[in-house]
Amino acid sequence: MCGAKSKSLAFTGLLLNCLELIFSANTGLSVSIYDVTSQSISLRWPKFSGASSYRVTATAVNTVGHSLLAHFSDVTFKTTLTSLIPNTVYAIQAEAIDKNGIILAETQITQSTVLAAPILSVSSPNCDSIALSWKAVYMAAGFSVSLMRSDGLGRMLRENTTNTSLIFTNLDPGTLYTIKAYAWNANGMPGDDFTYNQRTSPNAPADVKVAFNSGALRVSWMPTEGALTYSVTASNGLLKLKCNTSSSSCMVPSLQCSSEYYVSVTAYNDAGSSKPTDAVSLKTIPCAPVNISIEEDEPGHLLVSWSSVSFGHYYVVFVKSDDGLEVHCNTSYTQCHFQSDCGFTYFISVFAYNKAGQSPLGDVFNYTTAPCCPSDFRAVFVSSDTVRVTWAPVRGADLYETRAAAWSTVVLCNDTAPTCTLSALQCNTRYHITVHSFSEARGSNTSCAPKHVATAPCSPEIKNVSKEGLSVISVQWQSNNEDATYVVTARGEAGLWHCTSTGSSCTLTDLPCGSAFSVSAIARSPAGQSLPSYSVPLETAPCCPNDLILTQVTQSVTNISWSAGKGAQTYVTTLESPKGQAKCGTLQNYCLLGCITCGTNYTVSLKAISETGLTSSCTYQGYSSSACCPSGVKLYRLSNNGIRVFWRASDETINYSTDLRGSKGNFTCTPSTGQSHCDITEIPCGDVYTVVVAPLTDKDLKLTFCPKKIYSVTCSGSSVGMVIYRGKSNAEHI
Incomplete structure (x- = not known):
């Protein structure tokens, strides 16, 4: 196929040369094609004399479609026609144009685009194979696929097929391969090629080793070619633990004790995963023993027992007393015996062992043997209803219970210290007080002897406070005490007043007026003093003002x-x-x-x-009260420049004083007793006078609140003329 491709290219070149020679011979404008793909044709030409621009047109011959048209300046002598249809014959026409738009020369050539490249979908289904698939290419008669290691090692593999899928096998695991593929048409002409890099999935890791380390699983292996990451799976049938890493070892934490795990390793890269390695078995350390029980089967002997532990080969029991002494017992059974002493606390722990190591520390138990009876204790009253009891501490006692009993009443006090305070005891009562040592594990030691203590008398209750006189108060109370003396106290800012009685009342005397008191009573006996009674407020009548x-x-x-x-x-x-x-x-x-x-x-x-x-x-x-002010005060003119003041007296036995005050002088006259007028001689005329007539007191003092009247005294020549009343004055008293 590679030889057919070479012949096809040679034929195409020969055809182009022939066309170029024919075109050159007829027109003088030569065009050559130097590259063809599925969507482009590249061509070039030499400079044509007199041409200022060039125009190239490509028209599909065997396909309905529009033509492609391109213009170029006189300095452009090559171009690539793009966006063409794959496997299509195009008629290409080139024209040399002068600056006036006249075509100086033209030529035409026919060229076909090649097939489009197949688009590959590539995967590595296992470590030694690569699978390819692609969509059918239009007008393709077959496909050629080659594969080779990207590092150049090894030989190239090539496959020709008319199918749209292919698998290469017997490849190197975890290796990067370069893949090239192209299609060819019925004439054997190859199309565009497609290149893709694909790595095979890795092989499973080798030499897997497992070890138990501080509650975690350490897994290591030999690295495998082409692996990017590794995944470790540890399963005990109920729980799967995983660990992912890019190195050649991994720690799997949180393993369950007393379990058997099966461990496998899987390698990964961008192509996929390897097969898991064969599972490696590992038994973890045993769990801490449970259901531990401790009992004193007989005095001085402790029996420690527990439940059997899966994967536990033997057990060790450690017993440590609170004085620091430690003993242990090694056994393959589920119980051990130890000697014990009275009044000691023992701390007990049990461990299980196997080849993987020691079980984790479980619960640490403590066991306290029965404590001894506290030594001689003292009971001292700190108040009328509270007694403080103290004693020497004893070994092994977690708690002390102090009990005060009287008839059917019991008062308890629990404390970890060798002292206790019993409060809220009943007054005027004889109690039996006992101290017991107590251990949570063993209970109390009840062999201690009691002591007898009597409480202080009860507080009296004031029933009535009554006044017996101006400064005498009687106080009455109620109490059921025997052989008690009562003291009543009145307490206030003025001081303290007391009275004492063995009965149910007493009298407070010489209390000051206008004072507030708080009255209370206490009872005293050989056993002590009671709490004060509730206070009753007392107030004496206020004092009369002295002045x-x-x-x-x-x-x-x-x-x-x-x-x-x-x-x-x-x-x-x-x-x-x-x-x-x-x-x-x-x-x-x-x-x-x-x-x-x-x-x-x-x-x-x-x-x-x-x-x-x-x-x-x-x-x-x-x-x-003072004498009444006179009424009907009037002024009359007398001869010789005199004025008479007249009034109506309220009492003929009262003496009066008359005052006239003006701007030209002030005048006063005092008539004899019984008279109701007074004469003032030689008074200046032409002035306004304020007139006041007021009674005189026993000490001849004038009253200042009698009314004032205003009169005008006119002149008639140089003598007093008319006297005119102007009304009352609102000025201050004179």
Whole structure:
């Protein structure tokens, strides 16, 4: 076939030469074809004199289709016609054209494209073969396929076939091969070729070795040609473990103990996988023994037993006491005997062995022999219902139980320390206290002797607190203690007050007013002192203010002020007379009382009230309101530049004072008792005067709150003229 291909090419060349010679002889334009593929034809020509461009047209002869047209400049003398139809005859026409578009010369030649290359699908079904397949090529009469190692070693294999598939066998495993294939037509002319590189799948690894190492499986092998990766599979029938690597060894972790694994290795490359190697068997280390039981079959002897382990050839039991001493037992059976001592804790572990090694560490058991009775203990009360018990520690005791029993009541305390505090004991009770050592494995040692302890008396319960007098309080309580003395305490900011009794009541005296107290009681006996009773609040009535001052503000309003009364929060003041009553309640230490009748005698009282409503009634010296201001105050003109002030007196026994104040002078006159007018001589005219008439107190002091009136005194020549009333003044009192 390779010879037929050579003859066909020679014939084509001869045909082209003939056409070129004929064309050259007739036209002077020669065209030669120098390369043909399934989709292209390459041609060239020499420069034609006078041509400024060239035009090449290719038209399919035996196929319906459009023509291909190409233009070239005068400097282009070759081209490749592409996108042609495979195995098709084309008529190719070349034209030399001058700059005016006139064809100077032309020629035509016929050329056929070759068959298209077959597109291969390649695989390596096993380590020594390569399988190929391809789709049929149009107009192909047969196919030629060659195969050779890519490194050039060995001989080339060639196969001719009319089929569309082929298998090469007896190849080298894991080797890269170069494959070439082409089709030929009925005339034996070859088409385009297709090249592909394919590697054969690897051979199975050789010399597989397995070893058990620290719970993992180490697998090694000899590398195989062409393998890129390896996969190790270890199976025990229920579980498959895998390990992938690119080296020649691999570690498979997490092997199950007491199992037999079958191990195989598979090589991989881009072509596929090898066959797995023959399985290698490996037995793992035995599992740790289970169902371990420890019992003291008789005092001083321990029996350790366990269940049999698969693939376990023999067993070793290690027993270590808490003082550091260790002994062991080697046996092919499932039990061992050891000597033991009282009050010791033993730590016991069991291992199984086979050729692969020692089983992993299983559960470590501890066994404690019965502890001894604690030595002499002490019981000391730390409060009325709490006793602290201490003792010397004993060997082998994990826990101590302290028990306090009285009648049907039992109080327990468990602790790992050689001390315990028993709380919430019943008061006024005799207890039997016992300390037992305890081991979780062996229980308690109940041979310890008890001690007898009596608790402190019960706390009294205050039933009633009552007032017997201003500063005397009686306290009553209830208690069932025997031979107890009771102490009652009133505690407050003012200090401490006590009373003592062997009965059920006592009296607190000389308590200060306005004070708050907390009253509690305790009981005492030879066994100790009780907890205090619940406190009862006590409050004494507030103290009366020491100082009280009354000041008349206006004719009908009086201001009362006082010093603070201890313990008082609010105050109520009262002024009372046969004519009526004035009352004021306040949180302050002063108050304004209205509706006061002038010239009246009042009794003064004050109530001091605490926050809780306790009241103290306080009485003070009587109070007399001031005399009433006169009414009907008027001015009259007198002869010789004088003025008379007239009023209506509220009481003929009261003395009055008259004041006139103006811009030209101030004038005062005081009439005799019983008179209701007063004369002022030589008063300047032509001025406005403010007139006030006020009663005088016992100390001849003028009242400052009587009303003022305004009068204008005109002049008549140099003498006083008319007196005109201008109304009342709102200015301050004078």
